Amino acid sequence: MTNKLADIDEFSTLELMAVCGSRAIKNCEVVFVGTGLPMIAALLAKRTHALGAKIVFEAGFIDSNARDVALSIADSRLGHRASAAIGLIETLGLMLQGGHVDVGFVGAAQIDMYGNLNTTYIGSFEKPTVRLPGSGGGNDIMSSARRTVVIMTHEKRKMVKKLDYLTSPGFLDGPEARQKAGLLGGGPTLVVTNLCQMDFEPRTKHIRLTTVHPRVSVQQVLENTEFDLVVPRDVPTTELPTCEELALLRAIDPNGIYIPRTK
């Protein structure tokens, strides 16, 4: 294995997104994830720079060391070499609200400029066109985790000025809003999309472009974003995955359940 950076043609966008997610996890942190890309990212982190990270799933599997890719958050696969199998009051209540979760990962159908998320309805509340899954544990994670990472697809209809429904709290309507509302957690610190990475400007809590993925221009990001995005003068390209990270990713999801092989 080598830490050599992969060639730009050697990885897919989903692989890059998983690597970005993985790098957001520090060693020995308690990580709250769902299934899908966040789970793959957390498993990758545990096999690279964060061997001591503990992965918690809200259904009750704690410090999971799954060897097979799980489809459900309550999948028996997640019980493999876990340290405990308890329940929701434990994970979302005692562990998360109790202040023991360092970083939580969530997905969303819509995000606004303060990092608030919609996972409930598309269309009006009275007459919705699509019913999305709902909060699940998303609202709890965004409320109480020390920091949160959002992973989602970058489209104009998803990066919106106004959410159809505010399911999970980012910075609500500005810098002091979380504290005023009485929320415990720190809010989102990173948004990973298929085009770029974003964070939040510390003073205003406005969402801000940090890196663009290879072959993506700042212009392209802006064209696919409805809300006002803070764009710094200097926007570097996202650091490429290493050959080691790619090899591990492909071993974690060998059948391409969450990261389909494009080539």
Next chain:
Amino acid sequence: MHGVLQRLSRKIYVGDAHLCIARLLVKSLVEAPVEDKRITLKEAVKLVPDGAHLFWGGFGFQRPPMAFAHELVRQNKRGLTIYTCGSEMDMDILCGAKVVSRLELAFFAIEGIGLVPNIQRRIREGAIEIEDYSNLAMALRFMGGALGVPFMPLKSMLGTDVLAKKRFRTKKAEVMDCPFSGEKVVLVPSVRPDFSIVHASRVDREGNVQIDGIKGEDVEGARAGKKVIVLAEEIVDTEFIRSQPDQTVIPNIYVTHVVECPWGSFPMMVYNYYDYDIEHVRMYYDQCKTEEGWQKYCNEYITGPKDHIEFLTKIGIERLMKFRAKKPFAY
């Protein structure tokens, strides 16, 4: 237990006559009559009247009361209100068959596959109404019901539409300042449903319940119900339960009825018993994108078979055996 009590009785009673009485007492304790709570799946579902409120157990793909859902459809129940954290194919079946009209929950999807297909249609038709909470809020509402207190406080939902928007409840949640610290908390109403429906790993005929793997919100949900129906993969002898009492998560005191129901969560999974049949779930999902497809599935797999055994026969023993858990793995 016999030995311990005997040693204890020797210490307390010195004389032979006393020892004799103590032995009789011990015998009556050990051989206390056992209440038999076993009923059939059909009998259990018959107990649920139209319009009843149900706690619905299982979490994600793990231990959903699928066989109970099928039987509710066969018996053509109507107007149920469901309380759960998250529910998937089982709830989509109940909404597709118009058994359920109201839900208070946090989540539904068919994870890894897509959105719940029947529920999408039923919402558009106005056939079902949903009151949204977060998962922690629902789990605490069950704990509140179980504890016998009218509400529970939590630190989720603040500042969001989950708090601000309500569908059919007159009061959904309230924000208040803590009377001790002044800190903001959300209060959510406790739930005491008419029935709690839980699918477990093992139970004895008295109703002592053991659940392998994650418990989701079933431990609190079971205790919240006014009546509790436990379905289980196996009914084991009470001596087995009593040889490992630390594994019991719902003591029989809470449990009203017990139903033996092997493969009762299929095509979803039960930890240590069987894996999910993802091809079947995917077939269900694809077919239920249209109303005709759903009707076809329902006729073929739910109302066609006259009971759970006929459903399993329809799946076929050869197919079922493929999904049996392989030790040392739980799936």
